[in-house]
Amino acid sequence: MISSSINKTGEELTYPVCTLKEHGRRNFCRFPLEFKRLDSCFLHTAHEWREVCTVQVVLFIWQEKFFTLTRQHLFENMRNKPVRSCTFPKSILMNGMLNLRLSVLLGALVVSSLAGCAQLDRGSDDEPPELNLPDGFRSEVLYSPMKMDSSSWVSLATDGKGGLFASDQYGALYHVSIPPIGSDPEDTEVTKLDLELGHAQGLLWAFNSLYVVVNSEEGISGRSSGLYRVTDTDGDAVLDSVHALTHFEGWGEHGPHGVVLGPDGASLYLVAGNHTELPETYEPVVPQVWQTDQLLPSLRDPRGHAADRQPPGGWVVRTDSLASKLELISVGYRNAYDLAFSADGELFTFDSDMEWDLGMPWYRPIRVLHVTSGSEFGWRTGSGKWAEYYPDNLPAVAEIGQGSPTGVVSGKDAAFPRKYRQGLFIFDWSFGTIYHVTLKARGGTYTGTVEEFLSGVPLPVTDGVIGDDGALYFATGGRRLNSFLFRVYHDPAVAAVDGSVSAPSSQQMLRRSLEALHVEDPGIDALSIAWPNLNHGDRFVRYAARIAVEHQALESWQSEALREQDPIRRIHAAIALARHADSSLGPMILRGLLAIDAAQLSRDQELDLLRAVGLVIIRMGPPEGELRSELIDRLDRYYPSGDEALNREYGLLLAALQAPGVVDQMMSRLHELSETGPVQAFLIPGEVAERSEQYGEAITEMRENPPSPEEIELVMNLRVQESGWTIEQRRDYFTWFQEAMRRSGGASYVGFLEDIRSDAAEPLTEEEVEVLAGLVDASPPGQSLADLPQLEGPGRTWNRQELNLMLNDALGEPRDFSRGETMYAAALCGTCHRMEAVGGSIGPDLTGIGSRFSRHEILEAIDSPSDEISDQYEASVLTTNNNGVIVGRILREEDGMVFVNQNPYDPSQEIGINSSEVRSREVSPVSTMPSRLLDKLNEDEVADLMAYLLSGADPEHKCFTGEEGCQTKDEDE
DSSP states (O other): OEEEEEOTTSOEEEEEOOEEEEETTEEEEEOOTTOSBOSSOBOOOSSSSOEEEEOOOEEEEETTEEEEEOHHHHHHHHTTSOOSOOOOOHHHHTSOTTTOOOOOOTTOOOTTGGGTTTOOOSSTTOOOOOOBOOTTEEEEEEEOHHHHHSOOEEEEEEOSSSOEEEEETTSOEEEEEOOOTTSOGGGOEEEEOOSSOOOEEEEEEETTEEEEEEOOSSOBTTBOSEEEEEEOSSSSSOOOEEEEEEEOSOOSTTSEEEEEEOTTSSOEEEEEOTTSOOOSSOEESSOSOOOOOOSSOOOOOTTOTTTTOOTTOEEEEEEOTTOOOOEEEEEEESOOOOEEEOTTSOEEEEEOOOGGGTTSTTOOOEEEEEOOTTEEOOOOSGGGOOOTTOTTSOOOSEEEESSOEEEEEEOTTOSSOHHHHTEEEEEETTTTEEEEEEEEEETTEEEEEEEEEEEOSSOOEEEEEEOTTSOEEEEEOOTTOOOEEEEEEESSOOOSOOOOOOOOOHHHHHHHHHHTTOSSOOSSOHHHHHGGGGGOSSHHHHHHHHHHHHTSOGGGTHHHHHHOOSHHHHHHHHHHHHHHSOGGGHHHHHHHHHTSOGGGSOHHHHHHHHHHHHHHHHHHOOOOHHHHHHHHHHHHHHOSOSSHHHHHHHHHHHHHTTOTTHHHHHHHHHHHHHHHOOOOOOOOOHHHHTTOTTTHHHHHHHHHSOOOHHHHHHHHHHTTOOSOOOHHHHHHHHHHHHHHTTSOOOTTHHHHHHHHHHHHHTTOOHHHHHHTTTTTTOOSOOOOGGGOOOOOOOOOOOOHHHHHHHHHHHTTSOOOHHHHHHHHHHTTHHHHOEETTEEOSSSOOOTTHHHHSOHHHHHHHHHOGGGSOOTTTOOEEEEETTSOEEEEEEEEEETTEEEEEOOTTOTTOOEEEEGGGEEEEEEOSSOSSOSOGGGGOOHHHHHHHHHHHHHTSOTTSHHHHSTTTTOOHHHHO
């Protein structure tokens, strides 16, 4: 095979090169055996044809120099075809430095050409983990996608004929023919579908069609994020036609995800994460009045994640078989991945936490949510997340703790014991666990009892289905991790259907009847039905009633809301007015709320009252004069309370109103809490945390050294108090941060505290800053760049083949922990990454990296960090109106400004640009992490650094204490 390059004058040069086979972002090259030496790479092969590498870049030879062409340009010209001609115009080679990275590598044969062709196979011999299962259940591995073509499956669907469909996260679609239970699993047959479609995170067989939710910026053949329908047009039982139904603007780990068929057999339901824009056109079942709705300014994530994401966050839509109309039925999610209908025909999902928020008062654990009509679940970026008790959002059915939610599977069709058919199977990717949630009706919703169903290490579970045989089929993989297809069945099998579907409760029936009024013109007197239920004793019924009211014309219910005498109906009518009415009504609504005697309310009703007051202030403006004084007097009467949630709401209101004496009250409360110590947070059990070295260590550290969210809530409130301080109180306030920063929280914990402190320091006078020197700008102990240890060297221009060959020997003996630790510091790794809860927060946590990735994968990430960039760490390219270019991480957007950090070594650095000056913004294809960091290190320094990473900074690890060092059998082959 012959390919082309371009010389200095633009003439084509030819040389042998391999054929590329696209597999999403992973592409493979095949070489015939006779090519022992190619112009672009060496080849080590034991077979006549061998898949040997993942392709990221192609090198072009030009006057004995090597030029690197990015994946973006390569695939624009060669997408989805065997490559026999690699001809590119000279203009591409000479394009701007943002898209073309130039490497001048004289005299060295660079293995990173054509993506490091001489790498060893990646984990092809990895064995599946042993599963922990309940009594009576058996499991078997049917297939290993990674062994076939290095695909990593993240989505499954039944095919209606006993088989399955599957999708690689970054590549093709597959069909799986499954042998019967009791047969040889080796009889599983997998066929790659001959379709220009893939990257699916949602699959569904319905209406004699395969529905595919693509999650990709570019997709295959330009079929990017959206809903597609695949059909067999000629009746030969082969899917051959792809129809684009609707496009979604969003992709990545928080892009569009799952799709399920509704119980009516006619509707499709889709869920998308919070980095997915709302569809271009839709009919809103959720009233379109969403805002952040916080009394005090929100803090954006200091690491920049989701800093630019606006309400309403993730969403669920309902549509028909042709996607002719999309109905927005639910919002306020962070990153729910999948949906499932219970045996009762109710819709549920499993939403993610923000693990970086651990220790902060707004942290919300992963949780199972009941997706009802018009529902809102309160995700907002940073500290803006709503408390679960706020009446303008709905609570969870069950909370699990920490993890990464993926699949949700209804047990209703499983050939399992009855209790499993009455609940849901929910998947946690991070901790390798599938839980079962037993659902029990309670009022208009359900409660969930959570128990572990199965687990394994490592077991990155992605998606699952109940097969036609009643077994549970699930896949592992994602993020290109090793992937397996499992089958779990009960022995003996239990009849999948016994007719034991629970009748809906009276509250559920009432809630559903109110949800039928969630339209602009229901054709009946909706207000006469909904209004009386604003004071119903069930929260889900009250919520459905208020949404029904909000769907009706404001003039039809505003007057009734203002004259309502029932205190509970008045509270919820006030919430509706705050969301829809003119701000001039604010004082009148507040007076009506002040007329309610809080002493006559239950705790939950009192919280509803406080939220209603807060919403009126947020949406309609703060009260003035006598009304402000009257409100402060009322709040003062009940603050502080013996209840943490009530304290939080009273404190927020007093802080927002700049109430006199609030500094004295809150500082006194802060001293009390500091003396009693923090309350243990809601964390997953230690035995579960141990299944993930990536997240488990942080949870263990936090259990041993917990922060105090209630104390943080107080300092959050105090940061905005402009007056009422003594210098001693200021000193005590800023001293508090020194102890708080020593506690263990999520990756953004310290950054949030630094931002709170920075806000509090902003109004200080010059005299106060001088008196408080060393407190207002103190950070945890760190190492200055000037004090960094020096490398011994000499370095060299390493290529991956040389590194792998060298490490095969060097890691076969005990390494030097002290030098590995020194190299970690000298290479500035700790500036951006955390290890054992110490270090920066701009890049991924490296704790446990050795258990999650092979040595070869770690080398790839260090050598070419731009190969794969998680959307949590990606930078943006902003182009201004005058054609200027700004590259960096977007920290936040507020008041018409975009704030960007351009220096990964200094998280506090930022520049502000007027939003009106930004003409376009794109995701940067280049990582903020510098490439080829190992080139400054000698052999021993590289080996000791690699041992340090593989060991997780553990001096007792076998890398430093074992006779054979870090080496494992598969790495040594």
